[in-house]
Amino acid sequence: MTGWERFVDSFFNARVAAEYAPKVLEGMGVTVLLALAVIVAGIAAGLALAVLRAMGVRVVNWVIVAVVDVLRALPPLVIIVLFFFGLPGMGIQMSGFVAAWLALSLVLMAFAEEIFWAGITAVPPGQWEASRAIGMRFAPTFFLVILPQAIRMVVPPLTNRTIAITKGTALASVVAVPEILGAAQAGVSFSFNPTPLTLAAVAYLALFVPVVFLGRWVETRFAWKR
């Protein structure tokens, strides 16, 4: 075999591809499910924390800032490993899927909180003053005037951060979740051929290239007006 034939036989082997394509497709389903669960839980929790922080109870805010800082300093993989291998010792068993979901959701929560909070503080104080002057109470002012403007402002950074964290779903392969990468690695060790990894790369590109383009579009569409 020439070098080129060997290369094609290794990375684009049709027989192996046909055999493991269904597994990788199933993996895509798991990846999408995990990603959606992380996005919903992480952004909802982040928004809730930012709203809580806006209430301005000093002790609560210290706790929020501390938790968010720790979650921003920790690598997501460390949190996943800690949940999956550490908590069973405390009598809390969780599947790899739940460990990955919980860890990535917490990380997204922390980043989303920071971003929402930045948006809330960036709304000009005149908005507060005007609403209060026409007789609106704190809660209607905050939820009907301030928060909608804040959320619109933070759409671009939030989208980018969400995309980055969603790509962390590949980390779930470390705790034996059969998502795309996990399924592909199993395929490589069964077939002694790296073609399943090529399939995995293609699967990720099919999922994330549109998402990267979406991120670019959102960035121009919701751009800060200077």
Next chain:
Amino acid sequence: MPIWLDDLLLNFFSLEIIREAWPILLQGLWQTVLLSLLVVPLGLAGGVMLAVFSTVRTPWVRWPLMVWVDLFRALPPLVLLVFVYAGLPFAGIEVNAWTAVAIGFFLNTGAYYGEILRAGIESVPAGQSEAARSLGLSRLRTMRLVVLPQAVRNVLPDLVSNTLEVVKLTSIASVVALPELLFQARQAQSVTYNATPIMVAAIAYVLLLWPLVRLVSRLENRQIAGKR
């Protein structure tokens, strides 16, 4: 002492295990620092190259570069790393863990730094480079002495924030058995059947990176304040 607290101390903060695992965790921490000192400059170098080439107006240069950047931003870094580490040997190219990590990070973080720096270069008014060119500076010196310094200043918060992410990302090197902090912690955990080493590693990451987190926060807040 309540039982759950006792459990917690025993499973996550066992002094005996800390004493036992300390030397290899320290080695791991050192490797993590070394690894960061390798991949951050490597990614920055790749990023500067990508960003500078993206100012070339020829479509034959611009389009392949955009495809390249989007490709490596779309692939999760762990997928790239596993592909390099487990795939290349099949093509007859033997790579050790360090080389695989270097290649993977160069491709991935290079693309991210490149995208950030490109935005920075585009934020510098065209008049700056026009003025520099008309003063007789060569293209390269215009870029190096006039455009890049301003570009870097404009996107400093994003650069620092990405650097924080890159240092955190070095933990995925544990997957290819590079003995950095997380890998050593997992080794210690599997020998002792106790999660204390992983907890110690987590605390080490927080202590190491917390100052950077604060810095990113401050820079970002300043950026938002400046824009309103």
